[in-house]
Structure formats: C-alpha cells, structure tokens
Amino acid sequence: MKKVMKFGGSSVKDAIRIKRVAKRILKEKKKGEEIVVVLSAMGDTTDDLIALAKEISDSPSKREMDMLLTTGEQVSSSLLAMALSDLGVNAISLNAFQARIKTNSVYGNAKIKNIDSERIQNELDAGRVAVVTGFQGINKNEDMLTLGRGGSDTTAVAIAAAIGADICEIYTDVDGIYTGDPRIIENARRLDYISYDGMLEMATLGAKVLHNRSVEMAKRYNVTLVVKSSLEEGDGTRVLEGKAVEGLLIDGVTVDDDVARLAVIGLLNEPGMAFKIFNELSKADINVDMILQSVGRDGKKDITFTVSIDDAKEAYNIINGLKERFGFEDVSLDEKVSKVSLIGAGIQSNFNVATKMFEALYNVGVNIQMISTSEIRITVLVDEEESARGAKAVHDVFLND
Amino acid sequence: MKKVMKFGGSSVKDAIRIKRVAKRILKEKKKGEEIVVVLSAMGDTTDDLIALAKEISDSPSKREMDMLLTTGEQVSSSLLAMALSDLGVNAISLNAFQARIKTNSVYGNAKIKNIDSERIQNELDAGRVAVVTGFQGINKNEDMLTLGRGGSDTTAVAIAAAIGADICEIYTDVDGIYTGDPRIIENARRLDYISYDGMLEMATLGAKVLHNRSVEMAKRYNVTLVVKSSLEEGDGTRVLEGKAVEGLLIDGVTVDDDVARLAVIGLLNEPGMAFKIFNELSKADINVDMILQSVGRDGKKDITFTVSIDDAKEAYNIINGLKERFGFEDVSLDEKVSKVSLIGAGIQSNFNVATKMFEALYNVGVNIQMISTSEIRITVLVDEEESARGAKAVHDVFLND
Numbered sequence: 060m061k062k063v064m065k066f067g068g069s070s071v072k073d074a075i076r077i078k079r080v081a082k083r084i085l086k087e088k089k090k091g092e093e094i095v096v097v098l099s100a101m102g103d104t105t106d107d108l109i110a111l112a113k114e115i116s117d118s119p120s121k122r123e124m125d126m127l128l129t130t131g132e133q134v135s136s137s138l139l140a141m142a143l144s145d146l147g148v149n150a151i152s153l154n155a156f157q158a159r160i161k162t163n164s165v166y167g168n169a170k171i172k173n174i175d176s177e178r179i180q181n182e183l184d185a186g187r188v189a190v191v192t193g194f195q196g197i198n199k200n201e202d203m204l205t206l207g208r209g210g211s212d213t214t215a216v217a218i219a220a221a222i223g224a225d226i227c228e229i230y231t232d233v234d235g236i237y238t239g240d241p242r243i244i245e246n247a248r249r250l251d252y253i254s255y256d257g258m259l260e261m262a263t264l265g266a267k268v269l270h271n272r273s274v275e276m277a278k279r280y281n282v283t284l285v286v287k288s289s290l291e292e293g294d295g296t297r298v299l300e301g302k303a304v305e306g307l308l309i310d311g312v313t314v315d316d317d318v319a320r321l322a323v324i325g326l327l328n329e330p331g332m333a334f335k336i337f338n339e340l341s342k343a344d345i346n347v348d349m350i351l352q353s354v355g356r357d358g359k360k361d362i363t364f365t366v367s368i369d370d371a372k373e374a375y376n377i378i379n380g381l382k383e384r385f386g387f388e389d390v391s392l393d394e395k396v397s398k399v400s401l402i403g404a405g406i407q408s409n410f411n412v413a414t415k416m417f418e419a420l421y422n423v424g425v426n427i428q429m430i431s432t433s434e435i436r437i438t439v440l441v442d443e444e445e446s447a448r449g450a451k452a453v454h455d456v457f458l459n460d
Numbered sequence: 461m462k463k464v465m466k467f468g469g470s471s472v473k474d475a476i477r478i479k480r481v482a483k484r485i486l487k488e489k490k491k492g493e494e495i496v497v498v499l500s501a502m503g504d505t506t507d508d509l510i511a512l513a514k515e516i517s518d519s520p521s522k523r524e525m526d527m528l529l530t531t532g533e534q535v536s537s538s539l540l541a542m543a544l545s546d547l548g549v550n551a552i553s554l555n556a557f558q559a560r561i562k563t564n565s566v567y568g569n570a571k572i573k574n575i576d577s578e579r580i581q582n583e584l585d586a587g588r589v590a591v592v593t594g595f596q597g598i599n600k601n602e603d604m605l606t607l608g609r610g611g612s613d614t615t616a617v618a619i620a621a622a623i624g625a626d627i628c629e630i631y632t633d634v635d636g637i638y639t640g641d642p643r644i645i646e647n648a649r650r651l652d653y654i655s656y657d658g659m660l661e662m663a664t665l666g667a668k669v670l671h672n673r674s675v676e677m678a679k680r681y682n683v684t685l686v687v688k689s690s691l692e693e694g695d696g697t698r699v700l701e702g703k704a705v706e707g708l709l710i711d712g713v714t715v716d717d718d719v720a721r722l723a724v725i726g727l728l729n730e731p732g733m734a735f736k737i738f739n740e741l742s743k744a745d746i747n748v749d750m751i752l753q754s755v756g757r758d759g760k761k762d763i764t765f766t767v768s769i770d771d772a773k774e775a776y777n778i779i780n781g782l783k784e785r786f787g788f789e790d791v792s793l794d795e796k797v798s799k800v801s802l803i804g805a806g807i808q809s810n811f812n813v814a815t816k817m818f819e820a821l822y823n824v825g826v827n828i829q830m831i832s833t834s835e836i837r838i839t840v841l842v843d844e845e846e847s848a849r850g851a852k853a854v855h856d857v858f859l860n861d
Contacts (some may be wrong), residue, residue: 074512074515074516077516078516096652107536109477111535112539112542114475115478115479115539115542115543115546116542116543116545116546117805118544119542119545120541120542122552123538123539123541123542123545123552123553124538124542126534126537126538126553126555127534127535127538127539127542127543129534129564130531130534130535133527133528133530133531133534134509134512135525137513137525137527137528138512138513138516138524140521140524140527140529141513141516141517141520141521141524141525142516142517144517144520144521144524145516145517151523151524152524152527154527154604156557156602157602157603169774178602194792201557201558202558203555336853450532
C-alpha cells in the first residue's frame with residue numbers, strides 16, 4: 060500500500076517528538092508500506108521567523124517572507140530524515156524544489172498547480188521514505204512560496220493525488236473528527252466516517268483539525284483522508300465520498316465565535332442598495348457571510364450581516380464612512396455573537412431537522428438572531444454567551460445516542 | 461562597476477546588524493554600482509543547527525546535515541533583502557538552487573564546479589541587488605550541499621569570477637590583513653596590498669581572515685579581493701597578482717599554535733621507513749607538515765614531524781600501535797609548540813632574510829626546533845611559550861618601519 064502521512068508542527072516541536080514520529084513511521088514501514096511523509100515546521104518556528112522579519116521591517120516583502128518561512132519545513136524534514144536513518148529506515152528529505160511542487164505566484168497564499176511526482180516516485184522505488192516539506196512550492200520563476208493556512212494538509216493531499224496513494228493520513232493532536240468540540244460538549248463523540256461535504260462544513264465552521272482547502276482537493280481528486288492521533292493508536296476518522304457513508308445523517312455541531320454582526324439601519328428602500336454596500340466591503344477584501352434584510356419604519360429598510368471578527372472594525376469604519384453618500388441613519392457593530400451550526404447529509408432530506416434544532420434552542424432559552432442554511436447545514440447566529448448552552452442542547456437532541 | 465560584497469555571520473548576527481549591512485550596501489548602490497551580496501548564516505545559527513541535529517542522532521546523515529544547514533543562509537539572505545527593500549533598494553534573495561551554484565557531491569565539504577550566472581545577471585540587469593546565500597550549492601541530483609569551512613568566501617569569489625565582477629569585497633570584523641596578529645604584536649600594521657601567494661601563506665598559517673580555498677580560486681580566476689571592515693570606513697587590504705604589488709618584500713609574521721610535534725625515536729635505518737609511517741597516518745586522513753630526520757645512536761634514526769593539534773592524539777595512538785611492527789624504540793608527543801612564519805615575496809630573492817630571522821630569534825633567546833621554507837615563507841617551530849616573543853622580535857626586524 061502507498062500512503063502519505065502528514066504530521067503538524069506540534070508533532071515535531073522538539074527532538075523527542077521528532078524521534079517519536081520516526082518510530083511511528085517505522086511501524087508503518089515494517090508493514091511494507093510505501094511512505095511519503097509531509098511535515099510542517101517545528102512548533103513555533105513559523106511564528107518565530109515572522110517575528111524576526113518584523114524586527115527588520117514593518118511590512119516585509121511577501122516574496123522574501125516566503126523565502127524566509129520555507130526554511131522552517133526544510134529544518135524539520137531534514138531532522139526527521141536523520142531520525143529515520145538512525146532507526147535503520149532509508150529516508151530522504153525533499154524540499155518543494157526537489158519534490159517539484161509547482162504553484163502559482165500568489166506569495167503567502169500560493170495554490171498548487173501541479174506536482175511532477177517523478178522524483179518522489181523514484182525515491183519510493185529505491186525503498187526510501189520520502190520526507191517532503193509541507194506548506195511550500197515553487198513558481199515558474201523558481202521563487203519559493205508558501206501555501207497559506209493549512210498548507211501542509213494541502214501538500215499532503217496534493218502529493219497523495221499525484222502519486223496515486225491509497226490513503227492520506229493527517230496526524231494531529233486529536234484522535235479524529237468529533238460531533239462537537241469536547242471542551243464545550245462533554246458527550247461529543249468521535250466520528251468513524253464523514254463525507255467530504257460534511258467535513259468541509261465542519262472545517263469552515265470552526266473545527267480546526269483540517270483546512271477546507273485540503274478537503275476540497277481531497278474531494279476533487281477522490282483522495283481518502285484519515286484524521287488520526289499522532290500520540291495514540293486508533294482508527295481516527297475517515298473522510299470520503301458521501302455515497303460511501305451509509306446511514307450517516309448528522310455529523311456534528313460546531314460553534315464559531317470568530318464572527319461579528321453589523322446592522323445598517325434606515326436605508327432608503329431602493330434597488331441595489333445592499334449590493335452597493337457589499338461592493339464597498341468586497342473592494343477591501345471583506346467577505347460577508349449571513350445576511351438578513353428587513354423592512355423597518357417609514358418604508359426604510361435595515362440590513363444585518365456577519366463578517367469575520369478580524370474584519371469587523373474595518374467593515375464598520377468603511378460603512379460608517381458611507382453614511383452621507385448612501386443616506387442611511389446608523390450602523391452598529393456587535394462582536395459578541397456566535398454561529399452555532401448543525402451539519403449532516405440528513406438535513407437536506409429531512410425538513411424536520413430545522414424545526415427540531417430551533418425547538419432545542421428555544422427549550423434552553425437561546426434567542427436566534429439570524430438563520431442561514433445550505434443543503435447539509437443549518438446555522439443560527441446567537442449571543443456569544445449563549446452559544447455553548449445552545450450547542451449542547453442541539454447536540455443532545457441529534458447526537459446523544 | 462560590478463562588485464561582489466561578502467558579509468560573514470557576525471556582521472548579520474541580529475536584526476540591528478542586518479540593517480547596518482543594508483545601509484552599507486545602500487551607500488555603494490548610490491554610487492551606481494551593480495551589486496551581488498553574499499551572506500553567511502546569522503551569528504551562531506550553524507552551530508545551533510548542528511546542536512539540534514546532535515539531539516536527533518549521534519552521527520547524522522551528511523546529506524541531511526547539509527539540507528539542514530543550508531537553511532541558515534536562506535534566513536539571513538531573505539532578511540537582508542527585506543532590510544534593503546525597506547531602504548528603497550530593489551533587492552532579491554537567491555539560494556543556491558536559484559543562483560545555480562553547481563557543486564560536486566562531497567556532502568559537508570563540496571567544491572563549486574560552475575555557476576550558471578544567468579539568473580544573477582538578470583537580476584542585476586533589472587536593477588536589483590542580488591543577495592545570494594553563501595556556503596552552499598546543489599549537485600546534479602538537486603541535493604543541497606555545504607562548501608565546508610570558509611565556504612561563503614569561496615561563494616563570493618566564484619560568483620565574482622562567473623559574472624566578471626571588477627572586485628570582490630570581503631567584509632569582516634577587522635579592517636584588513638595585518639603584518640602580524642595585533643593581539644601579539646602591538647606595532648603590527650595594516651597592509652595596503654598583498655599578493656595571492658602571500659595571502660595564501662598568511663591564510664594557511666593562522667591569519668583567519670580569509671580561507672585559503674577562496675584565495676586559491678581568486679588567484680586562478682584573477683579576481684581582485686579586498687578585505688575590509690564591516691564596521692568602519694577604510695580601504696582595507698587588496699589581494700592581487702604578485703607582479704602588480706611593487707616593492708613588496710615582506711608581508712608579515714604569523715603565529716600558529718594549533719600544531720603538535722611527534723618524534724619517533726630509534727627507527728632502523730632502512731629505506732622507506734619514513735614513508736611507511738606517513739602512509740599509516742595518511743590512511744587516517746592525517747596530514748604531516750614539517751619533517752626533520754636525523755641520525756641518532758647506534759646507526760638508528762629519529763623522525764620528528766608536526767601535525768595539526770586536532771590530529772595529534774590520533775596520530776600518537778596510530779604510531780604507538782606500530783612499535784612492534786616497525787621495531788622503533790619510542791614515540792613522543794609535544795602539544796606545546798608553535799609555528800612562527802615570516803612571509804613575503806622578498807624571501808626568495810634575498811638569501812639574507814633567513815639569517816636575519818634566525819638572528820632575531822637568537823637575540824631574544826628563542827630556540828628553533830625545526831625549520832621549513834617555501835619560496836615566499838620561512839617557518840620555524842618553537843616552544844609555544846616563546847612564540848609571541850619570537851614573533852615580535854622577527855616583526856621588529858623586518859616590519860617595524
């Protein structure tokens with residue numbers, strides 16, 4: 060069997076952990092597997108390098124920042140190759156240039172265009188474990204680039220697709236995907252399976268185990284992903300095509316506190332008003348998420364919407380600056396809100412799910428401020444202080460079996 | 461004018477120094493120069509990475525060690541490029557792969573085979589300062605390798621030769637090459653000029669400013685080297701073809717304490733005996749330097765020779781193990797010896813120089829244990845405690861003007 064094993068920064072944060080990862084790989088190698096390992100940088104390396112750059116410049120060149128950051132994975136990968144050799148495992152580290160991971164030229168947030176897998180395959184054919192630097196690639200000018208958040212997961216999936224791996228294992232500090240955040244919901248339980256779409260909703264909505272870019276890519280190339288613990292044995296959670304996941308109705312409940320609500324009050328009831336406001340936000344690269352439009356006093360209307368908490372203050376300032384031009388009355392910002400979401404393929408086929416979810420929230424006195432839905436998701440916006448209570452109540456109704 | 465500027469690890473050991481180096485480069489750039497910068501890793505980075513590898517493995521793979529160490533210069537180079545951009549200087553960092561520095565495959569001590577200078581030249585043509593990682597190259601398998609001690613100097617000279625630079629400036633923490641070590645010889649003075657051959661002797665014999673590999677390469681490709689201070693203004697010392705250095709008789713006096721003397725006593729006076737002993741040392745990669753053979757008692761002979769202090773104990777043990785096989789009486793080791801050398805083109809044309817040097821030593825009561833000479837060098841082995849006194853006396857006679 061051919062497999063990709065990806066380990067994150069906390070799994071390789073010091074020499075002891077690197078040796079532990081090497082032992083883990085040895086165990087797989089002994090089964091006769093062909094193995095590509097994808098690594099992140101050690102622990103806080105990336106943050107340390109960013110801090111160093113900030114000592115040099117307030118706004119460092121993105122091209123040079125990527126040149127700087129790509130060293131982090133080269134360090135961890137070469138160290139792991141040493142640790143593997145020490146255990147008698149033939150291993151070689153490969154950086155993005157050697158592994159031929161080609162990206163576009165968006166520094167700091169590059170997308171993988173293709174991987175010429177010849178070198179990796181040659182190393183596997185020679186019986187070696189290939190240890191590939193995650194989170195990086197090279198563009199057509201031979202510049203080194205980083206892939207942005209969750210980049211090492213994406214590297215792992217891209218390599219799995221390129222070499223036709225049977226499985227792509229993501230090792231992390233939890234032992235799989237849970238029906239809810241165990242810190243909030245005590246009786247949350249590990250899922251054996253989840254569909255790509257379910258995982259995408261979970262990833263987007265705050266389950267920080269897998270980045271959605273890697274899940275999207277896994278879905279597109281039909282790569283079977285497994286999320287498992289780097290610390291203990293266990294089957295983890297398999298992420299695969301929805302059709303393969305029988306009888307799976309509800310995946311889980313997520314809570315996302317990193318959200319803020321803005322309300323624009325007393326807009327003239329003219330066509331295109333909402334579009335014009337959202338267009339100004341879009342120019343500043345601010346994404347609008349949930350939207351509620353309502354008719355208010357005097358035939359005027361109010362528009363309420365949510366943005367990421369990181370963009371909240373900027374969005375408020377932009378809209379406040381439009382008051383005269385667009386002639387609305389006021390804008391308000393509330394950063395103390397949360398999104399509680401219920402996710403699962405069972406939602407689209409079962410109209411009753413939404414009703415049961417709202418009832419569960421009502422029963423514990425949680426007020427719903429906004430609602431949005433997709434085929435496999437129902438999201439409600441609630442007061443941040445009520446989000447944990449609400450999530451628990453919803454989990455109890457759908458997942459406490 | 462096209463120039464290469466090389467800065468060592470202590471010149472870029474923290475953000476403050478990196479910014480200072482950037483200002484220095486800005487000053488040159490303002491004169492309209494085309495500039496390639498070659499950098500070492502920051503301060504103790506290389507040592508820190510080696511220590512990290514030792515935590516993983518007692519004998520780390522050399523291929524992986526090079527992969528690990530090459531990150532050091534990539535970090536310093538990208539940071540300097542950021543600092544230059546901040547000063548408004550268009551700059552780009554290039555690692556060995558991007559700068560196309562091709563080496564052989566001797567990990568840890570690779571030799572540069574050639575540099576395809578197209579990328580560097582393109583960056584210069586675009587008005588950029590190219591900041592190239594020193595100390596590293598890539599081989600035909602696209603592995604990354606380090607060049608061994610003094611490697612960044614060698615990179616600088618090799619690039620200067622490849623791009624046809626007018627000058628290669630080596631910035632360091634002293635302001636040039638001195639007639640003697642100022643810590644020993646108070647009235648040592650800075651040389652304005654020195655020949656390649658004179659510099660080679662000085663470099664080999666303990667003036668640690670330039671590594672001899674870089675000087676050899678500069679001589680071969682006729683690259684004008686300048687050694688200057690990274691901290692203060694000044695002309696430094698120019699290293700160039702001997703013929704160009706008129707009236708230069710004596711370059712300086714060096715002291716090398718990193719030497720040990722071995723004496724093999726009572727060898728049978730048979731042909732090939734010395735060869736057989738040195739052959740055993742050669743198998744262990746131990747170089748023999750000065751050699752003295754003398755006829756002793758009973759028609760037997762003694763052989764005295766020097767080795768590097770690092771090899772002394774191993775050499776002693778090897779020879780001691782040969783006692784029965786070769787039938788000699790004893791072997792002794794003296795680590796408390798020093799080489800004092802007088803260097804200069806004036807030596808070959810002036811028989812009197814040696815006599816004057818020996819007289820100077822005699823006058824201060826320094827006993828000469830061994831002598832060796834080259835066309836432009838006279839070296840004597842003396843007691844380590846007497847080396848400073850001897851060197852001062854020799855310097856006074858030849859260089860105190």
